[in-house]
Amino acid sequence: MSAQTANLGVPPAPAAAAESEPPRRRRRNHLPYLLLAPTLLWLVVFFVVPIFTSVSASVQEGSLDQGYALTWRWANFADGWNQYNGQFGRSLLFAFLCTVFCLLMGYPLAYFIAFKGGRWKTLLMALVIVPSFTSFLIRTIAWKTILSDNGVIVHALSSLHILGFTSAIGFTVGNHVLASPAAVVCGMVYNFLPFTVLPLYTSLEKIDPRLHEAGADLYCSPLATWRRVTLPLSMPGVVGGTLLTFIPAVGDYVNAQLLGNPNTIVIGQSIEHEFLQDSTGYPIASALSVILMAATLAIVLVYVKKAGTEDLL
Amino acid sequence: MSAASSSPLSGPRTAAAPAAEPRTAAGRRGRGPVEWIRAHVLATTSVLVFVFLLAPNVVMFVMSFNAPIGRYNYIWHQFSADAWRHPCAVGDICQHMGLSLEIGVVAMIGSTVLGTMAAFAMSRHRFRARPMVNTLLFLPMAAPEIIMGATLLTLFFTTIGSGSMGFWTIVIGHIMFCLSYVVVTVKSRLAGMDPTLENAAQDLYATPLQTFMKVTLPLVAPGIMAAALLSFALSVDDYIVTKYTAGDQITFPLYVYGAVQRSVPTQIDVIGSMMMLVTMTGIMAMLVVSRVRARRR
Amino acid sequence: MVSRAAVPGESPGADGDLRLERVTKRFGSFTAVDDISLSIPQGSFFALLGASGCGKTTTLRMVSGLEDPTQGRIYLGQREVTDLKPYKRPVNTVFQNYALFPHLDIFENVAFGLRRRGVKDVRGQVEQMLELVELGHLARRKPAQLSGGQQQRVAVARALINQPQVLLLDEPLGALDLKLRRQMQIELKRIQTEVGLTFVHVTHDQEEAMTMADTIAVMNAGRIEQLGSPAQLYENPASTFVANFLGQSNLISGEVTGKDGDVITLDAQGRRLTLPVARARVEAGRIIAGVRPEKVSLALDESAIPAGHNVLTGGVVSDASFIGVSTQYLVKMPWGPEVGCEEMSVFEQNTGREIHRPGTPVLLHWHPAQTFGLDGSQDLDAGADLDDEAAA
Known part of the structure; x- marks a missing residue:
């Protein structure tokens, strides 16, 4: 065949000459590294290195006045854990509840906007995000008004005798909603709901609505269509949304502080307390952050692995 | 166009009122409010979730016109526009916002x-x-904020000491957690861009720099704008990382958080409402512009 | 065997010729373009035809400078452009999906190249060019507001306005529907004749290539299978790939039994076939005899067959499609795939002949001069499976 192509009008070069011609050199491109350098440097110095200084700080000893020394005091971890394991448990529980409620509320909303939103999709999604553009602290304070003892919610819940039930299982305290685990979880769900809705919407919006018709055509009820077609296709959004909710929720303590009571203290408050209020707490606080970091990472990795193999449901 | 835009939600399934249903006997059978809700579970749930999402903003706006009894603006007492007239009247609230x-x-x-x-x-x-x-x-997005705050604190504490922390340490922390969001936003815009456009520009005698300035940048600009707005919003609203890197500086979120312990002045709600109004106006303007552009086609 | 005389008015090494010398492009271990040499005379309409992945677009991108050859050289006239950046080459491209800049209006899209080169009187030239493609009234529209055909014309105008030495067209009509495609084919041919530029046209559509090009290069697996005028390629394919890819062919393999003057005799499954020496690629040993479907006729008995015709017996009509101008038959032959086409295609002109129903035993016959002979060592089906994809 090459003999044939050599005939195509161009005087054939001696084969040996062509073979000896070296392949052209590829210029090495340094541009990507140059572009990345500032960002990488920033993340390494202010994100990766601090993790190591934190680990180092977690095995130090001393106080604010006398300074701290690296004494490899692993007991800081034991002390921290013994003192605050309740707070750890509560943080994880609250974050878990928050994620579940966010999914239960966010999925129908994202589904509605994606498939029934029509040309109002953008506006409806803007409505989901608009609240986030005002200080979340102020909005959390607004919940104090909404959930206050003489507000509509408390009146409705207590006249329906729901508060009696929730108090019995320890979710509310007496005839109040504020200053209770329920208020904290409510505030967290409110705060993180947009983080659940956004990835859910993105993955649902990609689904061709005609797949619903195909499902119906192939003898699926609307619910079965959702279960067999829509849900599997939206799993990336579910995984992304729950991760984006759970991870910040574990570390969140603003809701616990503003809407909770002394019995709803979460690990974030303990860390802040040790760091900023206790003059000898610096190593313990570092140990607590390291434990929190490791625990979150472990949970996320297990979850992603499960979700990755589609064993999630 | 005008007839369609008068209904708030375009889908007939969501917008249809019971009265608009066919009036045949079969159509009317079992059509009570409960039935209607069951047929519209999805829409109803969505409306309720929207109420949940938007209620605090409404409450905040209403409470910004309150004249509270005592130091805590939690309970409605009576109407007053005083706080709107003097939004900076409380302490250094506007300095904190400025910071x-x-x-x-x-x-x-x-x-x-x-x-x-x-x-x-x-x-x-x-x-x-x-x-x-x-x-x-990806990692900074997957790390709880308190981890970033606490680890940064140990870094600054062991290197420059707590006394030197302030404006720049806050900025460092904020840039750190904004970076990932910017990269993700701009990257997705770039991914949506047809790479042959850049080939076409080069083919039409544009040098790499001209290709970037005349083609790539204008096309990626919306993504960069969005990323900038997002990082601005994240930064202004951040409490946790700021708390750990602020030294003796008090940003607006730090001020609000501290205020809950002492007093919650109406001005907090006023400033919150202002932020909300500004962003809503901005989004409305963008929607209107894009709609007008779409109509001109 | 491949004549450049098909292209009128060319002389070797003319100043505007586009030449590729032993060009190879490798991506990692994959060789996209394998040692290609080509010379495209100035002013000709040249088509690179092949299925997707055959290396035709990569070849085009190397000419435009968007891809660097791994080996080999590219010349425009006497000037080597192998290492010239795309923005310094007097070559412009009409991209497959047009690649119009969505943020610029039509006027600015067309003006883009002129502005980059600092040309004076951009306005006048652009207006003139827009008139040529009949889009003057849409100058201030954005590309998204135009139909596919209009976008296509903008893409052509945007490239042509720069008066390149060579205009490259990368599947420029792929996104258009059939009717519009036909229209644009004629339009493009008209523009090419008018401006007299060299057009290099990449396509997978054999009909499009044959309609428009003076010269076609059929590419397969990074190499050029055959190069020539449309008629040459169709009547005298050089390989089974070309025979199957360009139109349809009935192929049957056999053994050369003798040569008598300018006629070769071969034996295929005990059947004696003859063909002209001039149309045979081999003159001894294994050979593949081929004939195009429209050259073959059907007969019910030997008496109807003119003397001296090649005859194949034992066929049974398995399918007959009446399509107006002709009737297309599939005839099941009594042999396996190793011998030749198990089903032969026959197109009979609709001149009032009887239509044979499926199941009818028939004889196939054609004039020996219509037979071509290919090297018998090739795969009989090469290029056949690509035909569906190419037609899509």
Whole structure:
């Protein structure tokens, strides 16, 4: 065949000459590294290195006045854990509840906007995000008004005798909603709901609505269509949304502080307390952050692995 | 067009009122409010979730016109526009806001410039360390804020000492957690861009620099704008990382958080409402512009 | 065997010729373009035809400079452009999906190249060019507001306005529907004749290539299978790939039994076939005899067959499609795939002949001069499976 192509009008070069011609050199491109350098440097110095200084700080000893020394005091971890394991448990529980409620509320909303939103999709999604553009602290304070003892919610819940039930299982305290685990979880769900809705919407919006018709055509009820077609296709959004909710929720303590009571203290408050209020707490606080970091990472990795193999449901 | 736009939700299934249903006997059978809700579970749930999402903003807006009894603006007492007339009347509230805005602008510029560069590198080039860099870029988004705050505190504490912390340490922290969001936003815009457009520009005698300035940048600009706005919003609103890196500086979120312990003046709600109105106006304007553009086609 | 005389008015090494010398492009271990040499005379309409992945677009991108050859050289006239950046080459491209800049209006899209080169009187030239493609009234529209055909014309105008030495067209009509495609084919041919530029046209559509090009290069697996005028390629394919890819062919393999003057005799499954020496690629050993479907006729008995015709017996009509101008038959032959086409295609002109129903035993016959002979060592089906994809 090459003999044939050599005939195509161009005087054939001696084969040996062509073979000896070296392949052209590829210029090495340094541009990507140059572009990345500032960002990488920033993340390494202010994100990766601090993790190591934190680990180092977690095995130090001393106080604010006398300074701290690296004494490899692993007991800081034991002390921290013994003192605050309740707070750890509560943080994880609250974050878990928050994620579940966010999914239960966010999925129908994202589904509605994606498939029934029509040309109002953008506006409806803007409505989901608009609240986030005002200080979340102020909005959390607004919940104090909404959930206050003489507000509509408390009146409705207590006249329906729901508060009696929730108090019995320890979710509310007496005839109040504020200053209770329920208020904290409510505030967290409110705060993180947009983080659940956004990835859910993105993955649902990609689904061709005609797949619903195909499902119906192939003898699926609307619910079965959702279960067999829509849900599997939206799993990336579910995984992304729950991760984006759970991870910040574990570390969140603003809701616990503003809407909770002394019995709803979460690990974030303990860390802040040790760091900023206790003059000898610096190593313990570092140990607590390291434990929190490791625990979150472990949970996320297990979850992603499960979700990755589609064993999630 | 005008007939369609008069209904708030376009889908007939969601907008249809019971009265609008066919009036045949079969159609009317069992059509009570309960039935209607059951047929519209999805719409009803969505409306309720929207109420849940938007109620605090409404309450905040209403409460900004309150004249509270005592130091805590939690309970409605009576109407007053005093706080709107004197939004800065309480303590240094406006200085705190000013500090937050200043930090927001610096963090926005820093993270947008750095993140956009990184996004270009990540989406336009294949290199060996790419997967590792990807992980590093993703990690800050996957880390609880308190971890970033606490670890940064130990870094600053062991290097420059707590006394030197302030404006710049806050900015450093904010740029750090904004970077990932900027990279993701700009990258997705770049990914949606047809790479042959850049080929076409080069084919039409544009040097690499001209290609970038005349074609790439204008097309990626909306993504960069979005990333800048996002990082500005993240920075201005941040409490946790700021708390750990602020030294003796008090940004607006730190001020609000502290205020809950002492007193919650109406002015807090006023400033919150102002932020909300500004962003809503901005979004409305964008929607109107894009709709007008679409109509001109 | 491949004549450049098909292209009128060319002389070797003319100043505007586009030449590729032993060009190879490798992506990692994959060789996209394998040692190609080509010379495209100035002013000709040249088509690179092949299925997707055959290397035709890569070849085009190397000419435009968007891809660097791994080996080999590219010349425009006497000037080597192998290492010239795309923005310094007097070559412009009409991209497959047009690649119009969505943020610029039509006027600015067309003006883009002129502005980059600092040309004076941009306005006048652009207006003139827009008139040529009949889009003057849409100058201030954005690309998204135009139909596919209009976008296509903008893409052509945007490239042509720069008066390149060579205009490259990368599947420029792929996104258009059939009717519009036909229209644009004629339009493009008209523009090419008018401006007299060299057009290099990449396509997978054999009909499009044959309609428009003076010269076609059929590419397969990074190499050029055959190069020539449309008629040459169709009547005298050089390989089974070309025979199957360009139109349809009935192929049957056999053994050369003798040569008598300018006629070769071969034996295929005990059937004796003859063909002209001039149309045979081999003159001894294994050979593949081929004939195009429209050259073959059907007969019910030997008496109807003119003397001296090649005859194949034992066929049974398995399918007959009446399509107006002709009737297309599939005839099941009594042999396996190793011998030749198990089903032969026959197109009979609709001149009032009887239509044979499926199941009818028939004889196939054609004039020996219509037979071509190919090297018998090739795969009989090469290029056949690509035909569906190419037609899509």
